[in-house]
Amino acid sequence: MAGGAAQPGAELLAFAGFLDSSPQPLAYGYGRRSLRELRAREFSRLAGTVYLDHAGATLFPQSQLTNFTKDLMENVYGNPHSQNISSKLTHDTVEQVRYRILAHFHTSPEDYTVIFTAGSTAALKLVAEAFPWVSPGPESSGSWFCYLTDSHTSVVGMRKITAAMNVTSIPIRPEDMWSVEKQDAAAAGNQDCQPPHLFCYPAQSNFSGTRYPLSWIEEVKSGHTRPMSVPGKWFVLLDAAAYVGTSPLDLSVHQADFVPISFYKIFGFPTGLGALLVNNRSAPLLRKTYFGGGTAAAYLAGDDFYIPRESVAERFEDGTISFLDIIALKHGFDALEHLTGGMENVRQHTFTLARYTYAALSALRYPNGAPVVRIYSDSEFSSPEVQGPVISFNVLDDHGRIIGYSQVDKMASLYNIHVRTGCFCNTGACQRHLGISDEMVKKHLQAGHVCGDDVDLIDGQPTGSVRISFGYMSTLEDAQAFLRFIIATHLCPPHGQQLPLATPGEAGAPPTGSEAQDAVPAIVATRSPSPQEDAPPDARVWNNSLTTVHAVGLCPPLLEATGTQLTPSEKAAGVPDGDLGSRVITNLYIYPIKSCAAFEVTRWPLGNQGLLYDRSWMVVNHNGICLSQKQEPRLCLIQPFIDLQRRIMVIQARGMEPIEVPLEENSERAQICQSKVCADRVNTYDCGEKISSWLSKFFGRPCHLIKQSSDFQRSARRKHGKDQPACTTAALSLVNEAQYLLVNRSSVLELQQQLSTSSDENGKEELFPMKDLISRFRANIITNGTRAFEEENWDEVSIGSLRFQVLGPCHRCQMICIDQQTGQRNKDIFQKLSERQERQVNFGVYLMHTALDSSSPCYLSVGSQVLPMLKENTEHDDLSASEKHQDVIS
Structure with a gap:
């Protein structure tokens, strides 16, 4: 450090x-x-x-977007390859932008040419493909490609193209460049008669922000400094993509041969547009193999005859350039100059x-x-x-x-x-x-x-x-x-004792009276979360032809901090009051709509993808992108209930009339669509305009409810560090990782006690009742246990006649900080778990059922005994020597 x-x-x-x-x-x-x-x-x-x-992507200002949109609304810009009036306007505007780019880098069309590309990566690829590499031969060792090891992947990737030509690639460490000895240029001999070499390095490291000397450009080109002692003429590619976003670059002084840039690093918009700035003295060396639309002065379709355009830019800009995005650059330069006064001011401010x-x-x-x-x-x-x-x-x-x-x-x-x-x-x-x-x-x-x-x-x-x-x-x-x-x-x-953050605009934020202010002490007052809104209990009993499925409502009273008080569902299922000696299921939850509220049951059928209808639906935005509580915390206020007898799902939320959705799609009227869950593309169907309007009204923006298609099979890909049996393929609903998630009540109790201790010492009243904590972890199966976090050492779990394989821990994200009754965030839970665990913030374990007899229905029930099996090589400080060797925990 x-x-x-x-x-x-x-x-x-x-x-x-x-x-x-x-x-x-x-x-x-x-x-x-x-x-x-x-x-x-x-x-x-x-x-x-x-x-x-x-450094990843800067942000565009409102005025750039407004002025660009106004420009497009007031002018007609045609394809610049045509000859009509609108096309001529486009051509002239693009040429003006080229000039503006060169002026920004303190040079002119007499010295440099702007070749528009899809980004800096495309510009680097262009150089790799067009550079006049010389392969090794009897009279020459051939060209060398040298690059600084502190380079972006796109620079290192150039070596794959050079390797196809048998060109030597030499990685050079920064310390080797800093320690290299200078030599007399005359001792280098006649460079023009030797093969060309290319040295690439970044003006600024995108990893550490180190800015490497721009003087290397002239030193390498003149022969005063050599990356390697090899005869030939050296050209320099300066990767300026990371550098020019916050610093001026004067190409009249530092005349690199090739300079790739990406404009979103400077302006934030447009993306997907970059340029290769080519020194006009080096441009004639570039060789073109492929030619696309607009690059040919003349060619024959039936014969190998092709004459490229004279302009270097037109020769290498295959196809129609992204002319509207290029026009946006003009407004980017205007906004940047108006807002900051120039890149030197930006450099000083950001530094x-x-x-x-x-x-x-x-x-x-x-x-x-x-x-x-x-x-x-x-x-x-x-x-x-x-x-x-x-x-x-x-x-x-x-x-x-x-x-x-x-x-x-x-x-x-x-x-x-x-x-x-x-x-x-x-x-x-x-x-x-x-x-x-x-x-x-x-x-x-x-x-x-x-x-x-x-x-x-x-x-x-x-x-x-x-x-x-x-x-x-x-x-x-x-x-x-x-x-x-x-x-x-x-x-x-x-x-x-906690030291909470106060961000700008919140209570406890730094004073805003002076921009160059002194910092306030980091210890600021903690704000209490909003009072919880207790949802009214809703007891329902759904009668199925196969079984009686008991639903006990969304927010039933769960076990209190003592771990001995039972919910009505537990008492109804015959769980002995205060008997925690044997492990049993204390609660069962399904989440019909992904990221929405839980639906608690006492007995529920299993499907091929987990608990029947668990995460079968999800809410998507107007672009079909899945919404989660991380983007929309109010999803937890949507309460679904499933009526198996009527084959419907009833959805309700405070301030909204309840609405019904059929459990199964109408295959004749279903509108098939695609979405993604954890990088998996899934086939779904839209549940209709009625529920879409209901959700859009609740969230205040366009939303749709979609359901996984019944004929679509999604398989588990992640192994959680564990090999699944070759004969077993887990079918998934719209869950992120696995079919089931199990949480141990003893683990929740330990976390609650830690949070309570912190609250007491800070003089705060208890903010985390047991029911609140359990609901935040959004598990399907809640068990009691004899030891906190013992589930992390389980290998398999038997529940009645069913066997479940433990796939591994659930790596937690910030969703556990969302109060499932109010949608309010509280950071203490995640922070407390992160203090306990050195690496990932884990809580709960994933399960997969290893066998499911489809000939007869299977169920999970509250009160069922849970028999876990230990991992073979588990080590736990709380286990006795005899317990460590037991295969089954009884």
């Missing part, structure tokens, strides 16, 4: 004092342009949100925020003096020349052990803070900073970890990190809200 002075305590670094103590001038904001007014006017959608992923946050993070210490974070950086954030507004780090516990980035990401989401986690498509930098060897990368792959997943720790070692990055509209409040989040979740005082 790049150091900062240790400052014990949980108060933020005073911003005014930070500015005064800086050895060099720092600038926050844009002079007389009020940053607070800018945020309110141009980025009102950020209210209550702390967005810190500008000031990054340096302040770096200094504050570096100073955070646990009471024992251990650092709270480990920052991965090659600089001390000394100047914007060497460091961009990016901070990559991992959070540590007070023993110096890394807390997985996935857990940090989930906690940040609870505070509505948007960060990026993983390796950020930069494996080379990730390996170097985290100390991950090549062998470890392969081992991680064998363990099931792939780029972009949430597997953050393997054998205690991190697979990636957390990254925050600032943009031109970022504010001091954003930085301080993030710092308060780190303090609140990791610098809790003894005895469980």
